[in-house]
Amino acid sequence: MTRETIGGNICFTYIPSEKFKTGFFSAQMALPLTAEAAGRNALLVNVLSRGTVRCPDIEALGRELDLLYGARLDPTVRKKGENQLFGFVASCVDDRFLGGEERLLEPLTALMGEMLCAPALEDGRLRSGYVAGERANLADLIRSTINDKRSYAARRLLEELCAGEPYGLSRLGTVRDVEAITAEDLDRHYRDVLPRARLELFYCGSAPQDRVREAFSAAFAALPRRGALEPVETLCHPLPEQCRTVTEEMDVAQGKLCIGYTTDSEDRMATRLMNSMFGGSATSKLFTNVREKLSLCYYAGSTYHRSKGIITVSAGIEQENYRKTLDEVNRQIEAMASGRWEDWELEAARTSLLSGLRTMEDSAGALEDYAMNRAVTGAESLEELRTGLIEVTPERVRAAAEALRIDTIYFLKGKEAQ
Amino acid sequence: MRQQAYPRLGEKVSRRTLSNGLEVVVVEKPLYAKSYAFFAARYGGMDLRFRLGGQWQDTPAGIAHFLEHKMFDTETGSVSEAFAKNGAVDNAFTSAAMTAYFFQCTDKFYENLRLLLECVSIPYFTKESVDKEQGIIAQEIQETEDDPDWQVYEGLMECLYAVSPVRIPVAGSVESIRRITPQTLYDCHRAFYTPSNMILVCVGSMDPDQVAAEAEAILPKEGGEAIERDYGAGEGRAPARREKRRVMEVSSPMFLAGCKCRAQETGEGRLRQSIVGDLACDVLFGESSPLYTRLYEEGAVNSSLGGNFDQLPGAAYLYVGGEAKEPERVFEAIIRQARRLGEEGIGEAFYQQVRRAAYGRMIRSLNSFENIAVSMAEGNFQQFDYYRFPEIFDTITKGDVEAFLREEIVPDHAAISLILPAGGPAIG
Numbered sequence: 122m123t124r125e126t127i128g129g130n131i132c133f134t135y136i137p138s139e140k141f142k143t144g145f146f147s148a149q150m151a152l153p154l155t156a157e158a159a160g161r162n163a164l165l166v167n168v169l170s171r172g173t174v175r176c177p178d179i180e181a182l183g184r185e186l187d188l189l190y191g192a193r194l195d196p197t198v199r200k201k202g203e204n205q206l207f208g209f210v211a212s213c214v215d216d217r218f219l220g221g222e223e224r225l226l227e228p229l230t231a232l233m234g235e236m237l238c239a240p241a242l243e244d245g246r247l248r249s250g251y252v253a254g255e256r257a258n259l260a261d262l263i264r265s266t267i268n269d270k271r272s273y274a275a276r277r278l279l280e281e282l283c284a285g286e287p288y289g290l291s292r293l294g295t296v297r298d299v300e301a302i303t304a305e306d307l308d309r310h311y312r313d314v315l316p317r318a319r320l321e322l323f324y325c326g327s328a329p330q331d332r333v334r335e336a337f338s339a340a341f342a343a344l345p346r347r348g349a350l351e352p353v354e355t356l357c358h359p360l361p362e363q364c365r366t367v368t369e370e371m372d373v374a375q376g377k378l379c380i381g382y383t384t385d386s387e388d389r390m391a392t393r394l395m396n397s398m399f400g401g402s403a404t405s406k407l408f409t410n411v412r413e414k415l416s417l418c419y420y421a422g423s424t425y426h427r428s429k430g431i432i433t434v435s436a437g438i439e440q441e442n443y444r445k446t447l448d449e450v451n452r453q454i455e456a457m458a459s460g461r462w463e464d465w466e467l468e469a470a471r472t473s474l475l476s477g478l479r480t481m482e483d484s485a486g487a488l489e490d491y492a493m494n495r496a497v498t499g500a501e502s503l504e505e506l507r508t509g510l511i512e513v514t515p516e517r518v519r520a521a522a523e524a525l526r527i528d529t530i531y532f533l534k535g536k537e538a539q
Numbered sequence: 540m541r542q543q544a545y546p547r548l549g550e551k552v553s554r555r556t557l558s559n560g561l562e563v564v565v566v567e568k569p570l571y572a573k574s575y576a577f578f579a580a581r582y583g584g585m586d587l588r589f590r591l592g593g594q595w596q597d598t599p600a601g602i603a604h605f606l607e608h609k610m611f612d613t614e615t616g617s618v619s620e621a622f623a624k625n626g627a628v629d630n631a632f633t634s635a636a637m638t639a640y641f642f643q644c645t646d647k648f649y650e651n652l653r654l655l656l657e658c659v660s661i662p663y664f665t666k667e668s669v670d671k672e673q674g675i676i677a678q679e680i681q682e683t684e685d686d687p688d689w690q691v692y693e694g695l696m697e698c699l700y701a702v703s704p705v706r707i708p709v710a711g712s713v714e715s716i717r718r719i720t721p722q723t724l725y726d727c728h729r730a731f732y733t734p735s736n737m738i739l740v741c742v743g744s745m746d747p748d749q750v751a752a753e754a755e756a757i758l759p760k761e762g763g764e765a766i767e768r769d770y771g772a773g774e775g776r777a778p779a780r781r782e783k784r785r786v787m788e789v790s791s792p793m794f795l796a797g798c799k800c801r802a803q804e805t806g807e808g809r810l811r812q813s814i815v816g817d818l819a820c821d822v823l824f825g826e827s828s829p830l831y832t833r834l835y836e837e838g839a840v841n842s843s844l845g846g847n848f849d850q851l852p853g854a855a856y857l858y859v860g861g862e863a864k865e866p867e868r869v870f871e872a873i874i875r876q877a878r879r880l881g882e883e884g885i886g887e888a889f890y891q892q893v894r895r896a897a898y899g900r901m902i903r904s905l906n907s908f909e910n911i912a913v914s915m916a917e918g919n920f921q922q923f924d925y926y927r928f929p930e931i932f933d934t935i936t937k938g939d940v941e942a943f944l945r946e947e948i949v950p951d952h953a954a955i956s957l958i959l960p961a962g963g964p965a966i967g
Contacts, residue, residue, distance in 0.1 A: 140570035142549075142905050179835060183827025187892040190899030215897045218549065258841045261862065264790035268687050361897040370962060374681040404623040413617070416671050419678035437682055444699050465624055472626035476645045485906075 122492065122503075123330070127322070127338055129346035134492045135333060136325040138485070143487035144215055144226060144326030147197070148233050148341070149208030151497050153201060153353040154287045160259075160294020161310045164302055166196040166207040167255040169311075171248070172241035173232070185232060189225045190214045194232060199215035202355030202428035202498035203287035206321070209233050210489070213325055226328055227336050231347050234340030237315070247311060249304035270529060270533060271420075274377035275435050278531040281367050282381035283358060288429050317350040321496055324483040352497040357430035358383050361528040368532045375419075378446055380434040382454070386524035389427055389501075390509040391446045391517035396425035396432055397470040398518070404469055406453040406462070411436065417446045429497045440535050447530070457522035460515065467515060476509055478503055485491040540565070540747040553747035557755055560735025560762030562919050565747040566911055570660065570784055573647040576741030577912035578659050579639035579736075581920045582731035584709030585852065586636075588769040589921040591730045595769070598727060599718040601676070601711015604633040604725055610640065610659055618658040627651045633709055635851050635917060638731075641909070648745055649753060656739075656757040664721040677713045687787050687958045691795040694956030695782040695858060699799045701779035702771030705854045733763020738769055738919045740912040756807075770853045774799070778954035783851040789960050794858030796870040796955040800848070800947040802855045805922040809850060811931050814897070816848025816857055818935070819943045821893045822885050823877055824859055828893075830876045839869055857948065865958055874950055881945030890937045 127133045150162075176182045186192045192213035199206045211233055213225040241248055267273050276291065283289030293299075320341065324333045360383050384392055400407035400423025411421040421436040438446050456462065481487045481503075494500045501509060540563075551567040584604060588597050610631070611618045617797040622629040628645035644651050683689040693708055700706040741750050743767075776799055790802050800816070803809045824831050824844060834840045846859030863869045904910045917923040 138570075140568070142902050180827065180829060180832040183825075183832070184892055187827050187896035189651065191896030191903070192899070202835050212903070214902050254836065254838055257838060261791055265862065268789045268793075270622070270685050271682075272787075333763060338832075363629070374684045375678065403619050403629075404617075404625065409617075412675065415672035416678075418673060419682055437678065465620075469623040471624070473623060473628070476626040476628075479645045480643065483571045483573050520933065 124496070127334060129342070130349050130496060131320045131322065131341065131344070131346075132496065133322040133334060133337060134324075134496065135330045136327055136488055136492070137327070137330070139327050140264055140483070141395055141485055142215055142218060143485070144324065145489060146211040146230060146233065147208065147321070147323040147489055148237060149197065149203055149206040149493065150314065151206050151300060151321050151323045151352045152314070152318040152350050154203050154205040154290055154292070156290055156298075158310070158314070159205060159290055159292065161299035161302055161307060162205055162207045162314070163198045163293045164252070164255060164259050164299055165307060166198060166209070167259060168247055168251050169236050169240050170196040170209070171251040171255065171532070172250070173235035174241060175234060175235060176232070177241040180229055186417055189229055189402050190219065192229050194226060194229070194236070196491045198292050200292040201494050204352040204355075204497045205292060206497065211526045212485070215424045217327070217421070218267060226332065228296065230336040230340040234343070238341065238343040246308045251303075252304040256299060256302060259293065260299050261310070263291070263293050263296050263299065270371075270373055270375070270377055271435065271437060274379050274531060275433065277367075277369065277533070278379035278381055278433055278529065281365070281531055282431065282433070282529040283429070286358065288358070289356070293483060314350070316345040319349070319351060321493060322515060323489050323492055325488055349479045355428040355498055358528075360385055360526055364530065366530040366532070368534060370536050372535055373535050374439050376440045376443065376535060378436045378438050378443060379531040380447070380450060380527065381529040382432045382434070382525040383528045384430045384432065384524050385526060386521050388517055388521055391513045391521040392432075393425055393427065393475065394467070394470055394513050395457060395518045395521040396423055397463065397465050397474055399453065399522070400434060401470065402473055404466070406456060407434065407450065410450050410453055411446060416431040417442050417449065420493065427500065431528070443532060443534070451527070453482065454525055455520060458519060458525075460519045467518060471510055471513070475507065540751060542747070545926045548593070548902070548926060549729045550905065550926060552926060557734065557746075557751065559758060559760055560733075561754055561758060562738040562750045563699060563747075563754055564738065564740045564915050564919070565741065565745060565750055566915070567744045568742055568908070569744045571743055572645050573643050573908070574645070574745055575641065575643050575741065575908040575912065576652050577639055577641040577740040577909070577916065578655055578743075579637055579738050579740070579916045580731050581636065581736050582638050583634050583636040584707065585704040585770060585927055586731065586768055587704050587707070589730065590767040590769070591764065596726070598723060599711060600707045600715040601709070602719055602723060602743065603638050604673065604710045604714055604729055605676060605719050606727055606954060607631050607633045607638050607640075607722060609664055609668065609678060610662070612663055612668055613658055613661070614663050618654055621654050625651050626944065629655070631672060631911070635709060636706055636920070639913070639916065641912065642910070648743070649749065652741070652750065652753055653757060660732065660758055662725055664724045666721055669719065669721050673716055673719070676710065676716055680710050680713055681853060683708070683710065687789045688791055690785055690787065691793050691956050691958050694785060695797050695870050696794045696953065698780050698783050698954035698956055699778045699797055699856055700774060700854065703774050703854050704770060705831070705851055706779070724949065730766055734758050735762030737764065738916045740915045742908040742911055768852070774854070776952045778952065780954065782955050782957065784957045784959060786961050789958055791862050791960060792864065792866055792956040793860065793958040794866030794870065794955055795858055795860050796866070796953065797856045797858035798948050799952045800857055802853050804852060807923040807927070807931065809921050810923045810925065810928065811935065812855070813848060813850055814928065814932060815935055815939050815943050818893065818897055819948070820846050820848060820857065820859070822890065822940060823898055823944070823948070824873055824881060825893065827896070834872065836871060867955065871953055874948060874953060875945045877948035881941055881948070884941055885937055886930050887937065890940070898929075898932055
């Protein structure tokens with residue numbers, strides 16, 4: 122993996138690989154996540170994806186992509202630590218499988234450049250019809266997060282746990298903010314943010330670095346560059362004074378229990394390993410005890426939010442098992458903190474994380490996500506992760522568990538439940 | 540092992556049928572860090588009534604899925620623990636016509652392969668563990684009851700089919716799984732988990748001969764009796780009902796509509812039909828189609844609109860769905876467009892463009908080891924070689940797709956399943 126600057130505040134990450142059938146690209150603006158701009162950025166990328174000067178509507182864009190052997194070019198909006206990334210991910214079949222002289226890389230990167238730098242306009246501004254259409258779609262999309270109860274509950278927990286911090290914001294903004302954006306606002310925002318935000322470019326595939334660099338440079342030659350709006354460092358979540366509980370009612374058959382813990386430890390490697398043992402796999406403490414031994418739920422797992430210093434637990438449970446599950450989850454944290462585990466549990470978690478690092482190299486999408494995470498949140502290099510995980514001792518794992526403080530509980534319960 | 544190269548795909552595959560009838564397939568992927576093994580039985584949610592030893596048996600809905608959950612239990616504990624110790628990640632799924640067990644690892648491949656072959660071929664069920672699993676699966680079923688994507692699909696299957704077991708949810712119901720006992724599980728395992736009813740697909744840089752040797756050493760020497768399956772009396776083309784509505788906690792109306800299509804015989808014709816059906820979806824409502832563009836620009840649909848052509852034993856259907864303010868109107872427009880294209884023909888340039896994209900997508904899908912394994916297994920169960928798709932692609936004409944639209948996508952064979960938001964129609 123190499124990373125270079127190829128223009129004013131434009132960074133290019135390149136990963137050579139012969140193993141995939143496709144080449145994988147991304148081009149994203151990276152900037153701090155704020156309540157004011159989150160919705161605008163999300164809307165902007167969707168409006169930009171409606172058409173360019175050369176391919177002014179989705180039918181023309183569709184034709185262009187079809188002719189590139191079903192190339193994909195999709196808008197993306199992500200939260201990485203307390204930064205927002207928005208732009209496009211793209212992929213196309215490798216030239217090797219086309220049996221001719223066709224080249225797909227240059228036209229596809231050119232189209233990515235057009236999407237960001239040369240959108241379809243009317244009277245010199247972003248098209249108001251596209252803004253109105255995408256505004257309605259984005260508002261619907263934000264509303265639809267309620268459809269998947271598991272991820273809805275996980276997001277609600279983060280909102281409550283990190284209230285007042287950028288990390289608690291949705292990557293898409295709120296329905297209210299999005300619905301208030303006019304075409305004029307968005308056009309102004311586009312012209313304000315595009316020249317300033319850092320542009321992150323990524324490629325993984327079989328093409329040589331020079332060819333990709335040249336294609337990207339040509340594609341983004343028209344990108345105006347002035348000023349520098351850099352991603353920010355993510356601040357750790359402060360330790361809680363006391364545990365807060367938030368309950369919400371909905372007409373659902375299964376309850377969703379989510380618990381947020383804040384860590385008082387700066388030992389990120391040990392916390393990563395501890396989380397994997399605690400709730401990161403099908404042999405974790407949570408899965409084996411809460412699901413398998415006690416049949417309290419269908420799923421139970423935990424996630425380590427490295428940049429924020431928090432761990433979140435998520436479980437789907439019978440309504441009446443709320444207290445029992447909560448107690449059992451806390452009991453498992455205590456077990457971790459007092460070193461009540463077998464050696465193999467630690468070694469299995471370590472092997473699984475190390476194996477995960479290696480298999481990441483088998484997925485261009487996973488590599489891209491990791492590379493962008495590293496670019497904006499300063500995550501460890503793959504080598505640092507490998508050696509770091511190998512060095513973690515049982516005592517450090519125990520200490521990492523001991524450093525957890527229960528912070529916020531979120532419970533989504535059925536209407537009939539008590 | 541017989542090795543075959545597929546130059547148009549840049550792939551090499553070794554195959555052998557063992558003396559017990561097990562099909563062993565090894566797809567070479569030398570550059571990858573991971574190795575993958577996939578062990579599947581031709582047995583799924585549809586296989587509820589079958590004849591074994593001259594005796595017809597009726598089994599409770601959800602039993603194939605229940606069995607899948609219990610196979611990772613062994614006399615010495617959960618095999619997942621053993622996989623985890625080797626750094627392998629294991630999983631399993633049950634679909635309408637297949638149950639599959641698989642793992643991915645970066646080290647100790649053969650050790651993991653032996654674990655997989657042993658745990659799937661040696662059943663171990665106790666009353667206690669079956670009772671406990673009933674609790675876990677009941678929770679899983681309850682979660683699907685809150686999942687609108689799942690519910691809208693189940694609704695469509697109930698509409699389209701009157702007798703085919705396709706209409707029964709793969710996981711069964713909280714009531715049906717209560718009837719499952721250790722004995723029913725043992726019976727179904729003995730019937731369906733026989734080498735001649737299974738396939739082993741490995742993807743990675745393993746040695747094909749050693750894979751075959753491991754399978755021969757661990758699995759039974761005898762293949763097993765042929766199983767006769769009852770999927771109900773032949774279905775007519777008319778749907779069982781036209782429409783099903785359900786009210787749920789969703790933000791806007793969702794739909795899944797479909798047409799019941801003629802089911803193909805096994806063999807390469809089936810792969811061909813699946814490509815023709817997918818091309819029909821692309822020209823009808825694909826992202827570059829004129830109809831999709833119009834509906835999207837009107838705000839009648841959003842980017843969630845999508846669909847596919849699916850084939851199961853004795854059943855085939857084309858479906859399309861997503862979020863829409865007026866789902867019925869969207870589906871009517873699709874049916875009308877099918878009729879227009881079927882009668883007036885698809886524009887030549889548009890057809891060529893869509894065809895090129897579809898081919899690229901099939902190549903792209905070979906990035907996924909799981910896609911490869913599932914396609915290989917389906918091909919084996921339905922008697923075709925999936926990797927021959929480039930050659931089959933060459934034989935498909937615009938006329939084939941037009942005929943499909945004319946004959947298969949007609950109102951008389953259509954039904955729609957709707958999920959409506961609680962508290963009335965959608966806001967804004």
